Amino acid sequence: MFKKVIFKILGIVLACCFVITLQNVDFKTIYSLNENTPITLSNLEQLNENNLLGNFVETKLTEDIWTTSGVKEKKTSLVIKLFGFIPIKKTTVVVCDDKSVYLGGVPLGFSVTTKGVIVVGTNSVVSNSKQKNNTKLTSGDIVTKINGVDIFNVEDIKKQLSQSNGQDVNVTFIRDDKEQKTTLTPILDSQTNEYKLGIWIRNDAQGIGTLTFVTEENEFGALGHAITDFETGVEIPVNDGNIYPCTMLGITKGTKGKAGELRCLFVQGSMSNGDIDKNTSCGVFGEITNDENIVDKNLSCPIASRLLVRVGKAKIISSVSGIREEYDIEIIKTYNQHSSSDKSFIFRVKDKRLLELTGGIVQGMSGSPIVQDGKLIGAVTHVFLYDPTKGYGVYSDWMLNEIS
Numbered sequence: 001m002f003k004k005v006i007f008k009i010l011g012i013v014l015a016c017c018f019v020i021t022l023q024n025v026d027f028k029t030i031y032s033l034n035e036n037t038p039i040t041l042s043n044l045e046q047l048n049e050n051n052l053l054g055n056f057v058e059t060k061l062t063e064d065i066w067t068t069s070g071v072k073e074k075k076t077s078l079v080i081k082l083f084g085f086i087p088i089k090k091t092t093v094v095v096c097d098d099k100s101v102y103l104g105g106v107p108l109g110f111s112v113t114t115k116g117v118i119v120v121g122t123n124s125v126v127s128n129s130k131q132k133n134n135t136k137l138t139s140g141d142i143v144t145k146i147n148g149v150d151i152f153n154v155e156d157i158k159k160q161l162s163q164s165n166g167q168d169v170n171v172t173f174i175r176d177d178k179e180q181k182t183t184l185t186p187i188l189d190s191q192t193n194e195y196k197l198g199i200w201i202r203n204d205a206q207g208i209g210t211l212t213f214v215t216e217e218n219e220f221g222a223l224g225h226a227i228t229d230f231e232t233g234v235e236i237p238v239n240d241g242n243i244y245p246c247t248m249l250g251i252t253k254g255t256k257g258k259a260g261e262l263r264c265l266f267v268q269g270s271m272s273n274g275d276i277d278k279n280t281s282c283g284v285f286g287e288i289t290n291d292e293n294i295v296d297k298n299l300s301c302p303i304a305s306r307l308l309v310r311v312g313k314a315k316i317i318s319s320v321s322g323i324r325e326e327y328d329i330e331i332i333k334t335y336n337q338h339s340s341s342d343k344s345f346i347f348r349v350k351d352k353r354l355l356e357l358t359g360g361i362v363q364g365m366s367g368s369p370i371v372q373d374g375k376l377i378g379a380v381t382h383v384f385l386y387d388p389t390k391g392y393g394v395y396s397d398w399m400l401n402e403i404s
Contacts, residue, residue: 104211109266112241241276254388262364360388
């Protein structure tokens with residue numbers, strides 16, 4: 001009888017311990033950690049000091065010898081233990097140097113020209129009183145070459161078609177991020193006496209976004225998502241481009257079902273603040289050539305690994321009021337991602353000042369830095385149309401990867 005009571009009490013104690021452990025350990029995050037996650041030594045220290053993976057969890061780094069196809073190499077692993085002695089997860093990590101950047105938060109004008117030309121529509125060509133068209137190309141295709149010659153604008157196309165004398169031309173184009181080739185027959189326009197393909201094209205794009213950060217080497221990251229063509233939605237392959245200072249004219253507040261916007265003016269020309277050389281799914285990148293009025297070297301901030309991003313309080317840096325200020329937000333969901341994405345976490349605007357000014361997140365705020373626990377964790381990327389107080393952010397180390 002006594003033994004039964006002891007076993008019963010022991011069972012209750014073990015059950016209680018199990019429940020307490022479940023409530024105090026972030027098993028979901030731990031077991032979703034992917035291989036080769038970047039981390040710094042200070043990030044690791046913060047993981048342990050702030051119990052970001054749980055109150056009973058301890059993490060440390062170990063070095064192991066891995067053998068692949070007979071070749072030995074040394075890899076660093078992150079070992080996660082429960083109560084300091086029960087291993088529950090081991091995954092390889094990439095140990096990085098601690099890096100600080102200057103925070104952005106100011107709106108910029110972006111102007112880019114494309115590698116190739118974007119097909120925005122097709123049309124018929126009047127030839128010998130008959131309407132003819134080519135149907136192999138469609139809206140969103142990016143024409144990069146004709147007969148092996150690089151294409152950058154409409155004049156390049158005209159030149160190649162003129163030289164063809166109406167003979168078939170080999171066209172290289174990108175569709176759904178894949179390079180494809182086709183053969184098209186130029187059509188002689190009876191009104192202009194020029195050969196045409198029957199497509200409408202564009203080779204540039206402009207827009208407004210926000211600077212996220214600038215490194216000590218004057219490299220910048222901005223926008224948090226790709227520049228896309230406003231008609232076709234395709235990600236623009238950048239040939240070159242520039243960023244420009246903006247003058248804010250006003251704000252259209254966001255409402256449910258309708259995105260707001262920053263109404264800004266910028267003038268293209270010699271007043272460029274920097275050069276754009278890369279357009280990716282997690283931002284626009286390049287070099288600052290003139291940091292006047294856009295870089296505040298008093299706003300230096302370390303970058304956090306995505307491992308450190310957690311549900312809870314954070315801040316957006318933005319100049320929507322006319323000056324660079326911090327606004328309170330709350331991160332409500334994070335995603336453990338195996339590859340870069342501009343939707344890494346979800347947040348909600350809590351600051352009454354920002355809600356009064358903009359209604360939440362509006363177009364033009366993309367790229368606004370997000371800081372948590374004194375570290376840059378990401379940037380604003382998208383707004384929820386049905387609720388402008390909520391938005392998506394991209395992890396800062398995804399952005400930093402693009403300039404490293």
